[in-house]
Amino acid sequence: MSTTILVAYATRYGSTQEVAEHVAAVLLEAGHPVAIHPAGDVRSLEEFDAVVLGAPIYMGNWHRNARRFLSRHQTALTQRPVAVFALGPLERDEEQMREAIGQFEKILAKTPWLDPVDKEVFVGKFDPDKLTFPHNLLPLGDALPEGDNRDWEAIRGWAGELPARLQA
Ligand SMILES: Cc1cc2nc3c(=O)[nH]c(=O)nc-3n(C[C@H](O)[C@H](O)[C@H](O)COP(=O)(O)O)c2cc1C
Numbered sequence: 307m308s309t310t311i312l313v314a315y316a317t318r319y320g321s322t323q324e325v326a327e328h329v330a331a332v333l334l335e336a337g338h339p340v341a342i343h344p345a346g347d348v349r350s351l352e353e354f355d356a357v358v359l360g361a362p363i364y365m366g367n368w369h370r371n372a373r374r375f376l377s378r379h380q381t382a383l384t385q386r387p388v389a390v391f392a393l394g395p396l397e398r399d400e401e402q403m404r405e406a407i408g409q410f411e412k413i414l415a416k417t418p419w420l421d422p423v424d425k426e427v428f429v430g431k432f433d434p435d436k437l438t439f440p441h442n443l444l445p446l447g448d449a450l451p452e453g454d455n456r457d458w459e460a461i462r463g464w465a466g467e468l469p470a471r472l473q474a
Pocket residue numbers: 316317318319320321322323362363364365366367393394395396406409429430431432441444446
C-alpha cells in the first residue's frame with residue numbers, strides 16, 4: 307500500500323522550498339501520494355501517514371516555523387514516521403558540513419520526543435543581494451561564501467531512500 311506523505315518546509319529565501327519540492331517530486335515518482343505545504347500552514351496531520359520536515363539553519367537555530375511545527379504537532383508526530391532535513395553549509399566542504407551537522411544535532415536534541423527515521427543536512431544557497439532585514443544589516447558578505455552549491459544528486463539520493471524508511 308502506498309504511504310500518503312506530507313512534505314512540510316520552512317524557508318526564508320526560497321532555497322529550502324526548492325529542495326522540499328524536489329524531495330516531493332521524487333516521492334511522487336515513487337508512487338506515493340504527496341502533499342507539500344509551508345510548515346506554518348499545516349493545521350492537522352490526520353490525513354498523512356508520514357511526514358518529511360525541512361528547514362534552514364540560521365545562527366545555529368532551525369527556522370522558527372519548523373520549531374513551531376514540531377511543538378504544534380507533537381502528539382501526531384509521535385504517531386507517524388518522520389524524516390527531517392536541514393539546509394545550512396554553503397560550500398561542499400567537510401569541515402562546514404561537520405559543523406552544520408553538529409548544529410542540527412543540537413537543534414534536534416531540544417525535542418528528545420522526536421525520533422526521526424532519518425535526518426540529513428544539505429548544502430544551501432546564499433545570495434547576499436537578496437538579504438532582508440535584519441540579515442541585510444549583518445556584515446555577512448565576507449563571512450559567508452556567495453553561491454548556490456546545493457547538491458541535487460545528494461538530495462535525490464536521500465529522497466529516493468525515504469519511502470522504505472518512512473514505511474518501516
Ligand atoms: C544570516 C544567515 C545566517 C546563517 N546561519 C547559518 C548557520 O548557523 N548554520 C548553517 O549551517 N547555515 C547558516 N546559514 C545558511 C543558510 O541556512 C542557507 O543559506 C540556506 O540555504 C537558507 O535557506 P532558505 O533559502 O530556505 O532560507 C545562514 C545564512 C544566513 C543568511
